[in-house]
Amino acid sequence: MQLEFDPNNPKYEYIRSKSHAEEALKKLSKSRVVGVDVETTGFDQYTETLLTVQIGNEEISYIFDARRVNLSELPLYKEILGTKKIIKLLHNAKFDYQWIKYVTGVELENIYDTMLAEAVLFTGLGSGFYSLASLAKKYINVDLDKDIRVSFEGMSHAKFNKAQLGYSAKDTLVLFPIFKKQLVDLKKKSVLNIAKLEFAVSGVVGEMEHRGIYMNAEKWKKLLGEIAVNRVQAVEDFYDAIRPLYPVSQMDLFGNPSPPINLNSQLQLMDLFNNKLKLSLPSTGVAILQEERHPIAKLLMTYRQYEKLLSAFGESFLKLVNKKTGRIHPSFNQMGTATGRFSCNNPNLQQVPSGRKAPFRECFNPKVGYKMVVSDYSSMEMRILADLSGDKKLIGAIESGLDLHSYTASLMFGMEYTDDFKEKHPLKRYAAKAINFGLMYGMGAPSLARKIDVTTEEGEEYMKRYFQSYPSVKDWLNNQASDAVKRGWSTTPMGRKRWYKMPERTDPDYRRIISKIQRQAKNHPIQGANADAIKYALVFVHERFKSGEFDGGITHTVHDEIVCEVREDQAENFAKVLSEEMVRAANMFIKKVPMQSNPFIGDVWEH
DNA sequence: AGAGGTGGTG
DNA sequence: CATGCACCACCTCT
Numbered sequence: 175m176q177l178e179f180d181p182n183n184p185k186y187e188y189i190r191s192k193s194h195a196e197e198a199l200k201k202l203s204k205s206r207v208v209g210v211d212v213e214t215t216g217f218d219q220y221t222e223t224l225l226t227v228q229i230g231n232e233e234i235s236y237i238f239d240a241r242r243v244n245l246s247e248l249p250l251y252k253e254i255l256g257t258k259k260i261i262k263l264l265h266n267a268k269f270d271y272q273w274i275k276y277v278t279g280v281e282l283e284n285i286y287d288t289m290l291a292e293a294v295l296f297t298g299l300g301s302g303f304y305s306l307a308s309l310a311k312k313y314i315n316v317d318l319d320k321d322i323r324v325s326f327e328g329m330s331h332a333k334f335n336k337a338q339l340g341y342s343a344k345d346t347l348v349l350f351p352i353f354k355k356q357l358v359d360l361k362k363k364s365v366l367n368i369a370k371l372e373f374a375v376s377g378v379v380g381e382m383e384h385r386g387i388y389m390n391a392e393k394w395k396k397l398l399g400e401i402a403v404n405r406v407q408a409v410e411d412f413y414d415a416i417r418p419l420y421p422v423s424q425m426d427l428f429g430n431p432s433p434p435i436n437l438n439s440q441l442q443l444m445d446l447f448n449n450k451l452k453l454s455l456p457s458t459g460v461a462i463l464q465e466e467r468h469p470i471a472k473l474l475m476t477y478r479q480y481e482k483l484l485s486a487f488g489e490s491f492l493k494l495v496n497k498k499t500g501r502i503h504p505s506f507n508q509m510g511t512a513t514g515r516f517s518c519n520n521p522n523l524q525q526v527p528s529g530r531k532a533p534f535r536e537c538f539n540p541k542v543g544y545k546m547v548v549s550d551y552s553s554m555e556m557r558i559l560a561d562l563s564g565d566k567k568l569i570g571a572i573e574s575g576l577d578l579h580s581y582t583a584s585l586m587f588g589m590e591y592t593d594d595f596k597e598k599h600p601l602k603r604y605a606a607k608a609i610n611f612g613l614m615y616g617m618g619a620p621s622l623a624r625k626i627d628v629t630t631e632e633g634e635e636y637m638k639r640y641f642q643s644y645p646s647v648k649d650w651l652n653n654q655a656s657d658a659v660k661r662g663w664s665t666t667p668m669g670r671k672r673w674y675k676m677p678e679r680t681d682p683d684y685r686r687i688i689s690k691i692q693r694q695a696k697n698h699p700i701q702g703a704n705a706d707a708i709k710y711a712l713v714f715v716h717e718r719f720k721s722g723e724f725d726g727g728i729t730h731t732v733h734d735e736i737v738c739e740v741r742e743d744q745a746e747n748f749a750k751v752l753s754e755e756m757v758r759a760a761n762m763f764i765k766k767v768p769m770q771s772n773p774f775i776g777d778v779w780e781h
Numbered sequence: 782a783g784a785g786g787t788g789g790t791g
Numbered sequence: 792c793a794t795g796c797a798c799c800a801c802c803t804c805t
Contacts, residue, residue: 438802440786459787482788485801511797515791522799525790532789555791615796625795689794697796701791733791733797 175355178232179347181316185234186343188334190242198229198236199250205231207261207353208254209346210282212240212270213326213338219384220498224277225326226334228342229254232350235343241331246279258284263349265289265306267373268508271380281720282377288349290372291356293509294365298663298672302509310348313355318344368670368706372508375709378716378728379506386503387523387538387729387739387779391492394537398488401532405480412437412473419450437477446470483532491521502538504730513698514670514705515733524732528780535780544726545745549753549773550735551707551760553578558703559614561767562667563650567643572767582606585643586636609640613651614700616693651696658695659688666702667763703763704734710759711736715752724748737779749773 179185189195202208209230216222224240238245245251254260255274264270267287275281292304307318322341334342360366413433420434435442440458447453451470455462460478463471496503502521510517518524528535540546551557556578560568571581580595583606589599596603605626612622623633641648658664663673674694677687708731715736719727726740726748736756740748756771 436803438787440803442803457786478787482801486789486799490800510799513797515797517798519799522790525788525799527789612795617795618793620793621795685792686794693795694797701797704791735791 175314175351177314177316177351179234181314181344181348184340184343184347186228186230186237186339187234188237188239188339190239192243192248195238195243195245195248196250198238199248199254202229202231202236203250203254205260207231207263207286207350209235209263209349210255210270210274211264211342211345211349212273213323213342214273215327215329217269218496218498218503219272219276220496223330224273225329226342227274227278228346230343230346232347235346237334237339237342239334240277246277251278252280256280256283260284261286263288263346263353265309265345265349267376268380268383268506271377272384275380276384285373285376286353287373287376288352288356290376290509291353291360291369294369294372294670295356295359295363296673297509297514297670298512298674302507302511306345306348309352310344313352314348316344316348318348363671364669365671368514368668371668371706371709371713374713375508378712379508381716382506382728382730383503385727385729385739386496386499386501387737388500388541389491389495389502390537390539391495394492394534397532397534397537398484401480401483405477405484408473408477408480409437412470412477415470415473416446416450419446437474438481443474483527483534487526487532487534494521506730508709511705512672512694513701514666514672514709515701516705516731518730523730533780536778538779539777540739543742544739545742545775546729546777546779547726547738547740547745547749547752547773547775548735548779549749549756549771551704551756552770552772554704554707554734554760555614555700556610557767557769558700558764559647559650561764562699562703563644563646564766565644565646565650568647569767577603579603579607579610582610582640582643586639605636609636613637613640613647614697616651616655616696654695654699655692658691658698664695664698666699666706668703668706670702670706672698672702706763707756707760708734708736710762711756714755714759718748718751718755724751745775749775 187198189198211228212224213226214222214224227238227240227245228235230236255262261284262282263286266289267285271282288309289304292309293302307320310316310318319341322337325338360369416434435446443458447455451468453466453468455466460475463475494502504518504523505520507517526534557572560572571578576591577596580603581591583599583602584591584595586606587602608625609622612625619633619637620630622637623630654664658674662676663671665671674691677684681687712728712731715728718724724740724744726738729737729739731737736752738752753771753773757769760769
């Protein structure tokens with residue numbers, strides 16, 4: 175491809191005055207596509223500084239010095255970035271979106287994100303993270319010197335040097351040829367619509383990250399304190415129980431007996447269980463410990479439960495409370511999984527425990543004068559499975575509003591379905607639930623049997639009855655598996671694809687790898703369709719906030735749930751809107767089965 | 782620094 | 792024979 179710029183001598187204008195800025199913007203306003211990038215002193219808009227905004231066309235990059243030029247007062251700047259008529263090319267747009275909106279006062283519209291496009295094009299094949307440098311290398315064989323980026327850190331008023339300006343300019347110039355080549359592939363692979371969805375979501379992600387969520391640190395600490403007391407007790411109990419096995423007990427400086435072993439060391443625990451206690455455990459995971467009658471197994475499980483909560487949700491969360499906002503601002507990776515679901519880190523809000531045992535979610539609250547409004551899809555994956563397979567019985571059960579796991583149990587075990595089945599036969603329902611979920615993930619009879627504690631033969635019998643009850647489900651799952659192996663990819667009804675790296679026939683692990691792909695391909699359309707629905711819903715819901723109808727915003731999302739913070743007096747109305755928009759999103763491709771999203775209003779996230 | 786084990790979520 | 796999907800964080804060991 176003929177490059178429209180010289181990578182060794184990128185063309186740019188360094189703009190430090192209002193009049194120069196207006197002149198440049200006038201030229202840019204004629205473009206149908208512009209490249210956009212920002213340079214900052216760091217990642218946090220609340221504490222760091224915006225240094226430049228670069229906007230360019232294919233030949234030249236205009237580098238606006240944001241310290242000298244007040245971009246927010248230039249109408250043409252807002253027009254160019256805010257109009258849907260001009261495509262904005264960015265790499266990892268959610269980052270630039272936040273700076274551009276919250277420092278220069280304009281909401282980016284019509285985003286094309288080269289990073290997300292690449293993730294959509296190679297879902298399942300790559301790491302999921304694609305740097306601009308790697309794309310520049312791959313598509314146009316241009317090297318971007320990423321070392322210069324760090325030179326922006328800690329800058330205040332100094333002029334940028336030539337290396338910095340050249341670097342900044344290239345960041346917008348390379349976007350054009352990458353965009354053109356990706357666009358061809360997006361069409362060729364029929365994933366342009368999914369890419370467009372991801373682009374629309376990127377702004378919503380920018381909003382979520384910027385808004386964050388309030389976390390009551392005092393309440394959090396109190397909770398940790400209670401758990402810490404329990405952990406101390408659990409450690410003592412454990413050591414008291416094993417000390418007789420370690421006769422040469424050492425004393426520490428204060429004359430207290432030192433711990434015989436490190437409770438977190440799998441190696442030392444295995445030694446304890448297998449050499450000292452002669453139990454021959456294959457591992458020390460809960461699945462094994464639960465089966466073990468020895469009291470020490472139980473003591474270890476008790477300790478682990480508290481240790482887990484303290485190590486994973488303790489100080490680390492407190493450290494992540496933003497100094498300026500007093501809130502947690504996790505980062506969301508919208509293409510963080512091979513199925514299309516979000517991943518989340520720093521911290522991972524999606525794994526915060528819920529329930530009475532460890533009510534961490536109660537520490538997340540709305541700001542004063544606002545309410546948490548939360549809604550989640552009910553039995554989403556089961557509904558998707560019913561729709562995609564077209565299974566009459568499953569669809570009928572959902573239409574009648576039956577409790578699905580109870581209904582499945584009644585079919586499999588030849589029992590009568592009643593409204594209080596759940597209360598009368600909890601174990602049967604639990605078994606059916608394990609099957610409902612397990613089979614969606616491609617589980618086999620031996621695992622199923624282990625899970626519900628029956629013999630392998632019985633497990634096989636249950637599976638047989640399950641598939642007799644839902645014959646179309648079986649066919650559909652098998653078709654997903656064989657299609658994926660044939661084609662090398664699987665797809666959701668919205669057209670989100672996941673590709674598979676097929677093993678060589680000569681690979682000694684050929685069978686194992688193929689089996690894994692078959693399981694993944696059974697699950698991907700289901701999990702991925704759920705992700706598609708939630709992503710459309712995020713865009714729809716954000717539109718409602720943007721229209722000015724409601725005061726508030728989306729704080730986060732957890733796979734089948736959207737969490738918002740909305741002004742108190744509007745919460746009732748918004749709750750309806752939230753669940754309606756979620757249902758509308760799902761109905762874009764789920765036509766045979768009714769969708770349901772249950773809203774909840776309160777002062778805590780947990781519900 | 783990276784791998785493996787463990788366990789939290791949907 | 793084994794083999795349940797998708798993640799992230801923390802710990803120990805090498």
